[in-house]
Each structure stands twice: as structure tokens, then as C-alpha cells.
Amino acid sequence: ELKVEQNPLFLSMQEGKNYTIYCNYSTTSDRLYWYRQDPGKSLESLFVLLSNGAVKQEGRLMASLDTKARLSTLHITAAVHDLSATYFCAVVTSGTYKYIFGTGTRLKVLA
Amino acid sequence: DTGVSQDPRHKITKRGQNVTFRCDPISEHNRLYWYRQTLGQGPEFLTYFQNEAQLEKSRLLSDRFSAERPKGSFSTLEIQRTEQGDSAMYLCASSPGGERQRKQFFGPGTRLTVL
Numbered sequence: 001e002l003k004v005e006q007n008p009l010f011l012s013m014q015e016g017k018n019y020t021i022y023c024n025y026s027t028t029s030d031r032l033y034w035y036r037q038d039p040g041k042s043l044e045s046l047f048v049l050l051s052n053g054a055v056k057q058e059g060r061l062m063a064s065l066d067t068k069a070r071l072s073t074l075h076i077t078a079a080v081h082d083l084s085a086t087y088f089c090a091v092v093t094s095g096t097y098k099y100i101f102g103t104g105t106r107l108k109v110l111a
Numbered sequence: 112d113t114g115v116s117q118d119p120r121h122k123i124t125k126r127g128q129n130v131t132f133r134c135d136p137i138s139e140h141n142r143l144y145w146y147r148q149t150l151g152q153g154p155e156f157l158t159y160f161q162n163e164a165q166l167e168k169s170r171l172l173s174d175r176f177s178a179e180r181p182k183g184s185f186s187t188l189e190i191q192r193t194e195q196g197d198s199a200m201y202l203c204a205s206s207p208g209g210e211r212q213r214k215q216f217f218g219p220g221t222r223l224t225v226l
Contacts, residue, residue: 043202045214045217088154090154097161099156101153103152
């Protein structure tokens with residue numbers, strides 16, 4: 001069964017610094033998604049990555065996908081406090097509609 | 112675009128009771144998903160509808176759980192004979208059909224507490 005792992009699970013960083021969150025998955029997939037969840041709130045879709053080498057960027061966040069390595073990264077550039085949230089990646093196994101979510105990375109950006 | 116709505120937002124029930132939750136997706140979205148999320152965990156897939164057809168259902172969903180989407184509009188999720196382990200946030204999401212690159216839009220969730 002498809003497994004999705006994220007690391008780190010917790011990340012505390014200073015404003016202005018850069019960091020990367022990693023998402024590994026165990027079987028072939030043709031779609032990978034990134035989401036943000038604020039405490040006590042629902043999920044917000046950030047990026048959809050469909051093909052090997054895909055890169056999407058919005059503001060200080062950039063996501064990429066390497067399907068051969070079964071790895072996606074979410075890179076944070078010059079972090080600001082407003083980026084503090086939990087970030088999830090999710091993978092859909094080829095031929096299904098079942099989204100498998102990672103464990104989440106809880107990001108705290110310190111002023 | 113009024114977003115995905117869920118009702119009720121909170122539900123407290125006693126063990127053994129049945130509960131039903133409702134999800135109203137964004138009106139032009141033909142895809143609808145239900146998830147369950149417990150504290151500190153990622154959402155866990157429960158089921159998927161395309162229009163009124165339930166096309167995928169998690170093996171984790173026991174016989175006590177059932178979902179419907181009559182007429183391909185709103186959906187309901189029913190839990191029979193609730194157990195304390197059913198306490199969680201139940202999330203509904205919808206997305207447009209067609210291209211694979213469509214994002215999911217999530218509702219605010221229904222928080223279930225089973226006493």
C-alpha cells in the first residue's frame with residue numbers, strides 16, 4: 001500500500017531564512033499535491049504537480065517533483081511569520097482516486 | 112463561489128448513537144471526497160464520488176459508515192453505532208472534473224465527539 005512520509009515533522013525557523021520540506025512516497029503516482037492547514041482550520045490547496053520535473057511557485061513557496069526518486073520538495077524562501085502552519089503533501093496512486101496524505105510538517109516561523 | 116459547506120460544524124453524541132453529516136460542494140464541482148482527520152495526523156481518505164456514483168471507498172471504512180450523494184449534488188456521511196474511536200474531524204472536499212490538475216477545495220469540517 002502507498003505510504004507517504006514527510007520530514008521534518010516539526011520545523012522552527014527564523015524569519016528570513018530558507019528551508020526545505022521533503023515528501024517521499026513508496027509507489028508509482030501520477031499526481032502530488034501540497035496543502036496548508038492553519039491551527040483549527042481546514043485545508044487549503046497550494047500546488048498540484050503532475051509530471052517529473054514539474055515546478056510550481058507562489059510567493060515564497062516553491063514545490064518540485066521528481067517521480068523517479070519518488071520525492072517532492074516544498075522550498076521556503078525568506079520565511080515570514082505568516083507562513084507558520086502545518087504543510088501536508090498527498091499522493092494519488094495511479095489508476096485510483098484515493099488521496100494518501102503525509103504525516104504533515106508543522107512549521108513555526110519565529111519573528 | 113460560496114465554497115464548500117458542511118453541517119453541523121460540531122456534533123457531540125453518546126456511544127452507540129447514529130450520526131449524519133452533510134456536505135454541500137461548490138455547485139459546478141462533480142467530484143466529492145470525504146476524509147477523517149484526528150489531532151496531529153494528516154487527513155485519511157474515506158470515499159470518493161463522481162457525480163452520484165461512489166467510485167472509491169477506503170477499506171478502513173467499516174460497515175458502520177455509509178455515504179451517499181443523491182442527484183450528484185450534496186452528500187451525506189452516516190456513522191451508525193458510534194464508537195469513541197470515531198471521534199475526529201470529518202472533512203469534505205470537492206473539485207471540478209476534467210483535467211487532472213484541478214485543486215481540491217475543502218469545507219470547514221464537522222468535529223465529532225463521541226462520549
